[in-house]
Amino acid sequence: MKKRYLLLLLVLIIGFIVNSCKKTGQNPIETLFTGGTWQLASIEITQYTGNTQISDTTINDTCSQFFTFKTDNTCTYANFNCQTQPLATGNWSLTPNKLFLIADMVCDSTTTLHVKPFINAQIINLGLYSMVLSTGDIAPNYSLTKPRKIVKYGFIRQKLSGSN
Numbered sequence: 334m335k336k337r338y339l340l341l342l343l344v345l346i347i348g349f350i351v352n353s354c355k356k357t358g359q360n361p362i363e364t365l366f367t368g369g370t371w372q373l374a375s376i377e378i379t380q381y382t383g384n385t386q387i388s389d390t391t392i393n394d395t396c397s398q399f400f401t402f403k404t405d406n407t408c409t410y411a412n413f414n415c416q417t418q419p420l421a422t423g424n425w426s427l428t429p430n431k432l433f434l435i436a437d438m439v440c441d442s443t444t445t446l447h448v449k450p451f452i453n454a455q456i457i458n459l460g461l462y463s464m465v466l467s468t469g470d471i472a473p474n475y476s477l478t479k480p481r482k483i484v485k486y487g488f489i490r491q492k493l494s495g496s497n
Contacts, residue, residue, distance in 0.1 A: 457485065
């Protein structure tokens with residue numbers, strides 16, 4: 334009987350020790366974002382009127398565009414829209430439900446100067462080696478008569494130097 338109480342006490346002590354370890358404060362999604370540099374692999378642009386798809390264009394020749402997230406919640410984007418421009422810098426965060434990325438960096442595009450392409454980007458997929466962000470008219474409530482455009486950016490994680 335004493336052995337059972339001693340074993341129960343030992344299990345409780347081990348449980349307290351394990352649960353009292355300091356937590357890092359970073360969740361798995363943040364760790365995936367900051368685990369390396371993301372290179373743009375494809376862009377898919379879909380045009381709609383209401384919920385009727387009008388056109389779908391996929392661009393795989395995206396030059397060398399790189400999105401980097403840092404653990405201090407800053408980010409950079411190099412070569413947005415394949416234009417030579419200064420490295421775009423800004424801050425990033427996730428919405429409380431971890432479904433949307435908010436990145437306030439300012440880039441230049443071929444049609445508009447000073448755009449914030451990822452100010453409200455829906456995270457479609459995020460894994461160890463791939464990420465898809467959806468931007469544009471992604472609101473769940475939309476007009477059935479107005480045109481809307483959704484842009485999906487597909488990224489792949491770049492291999493860290495020195496790793497296999």
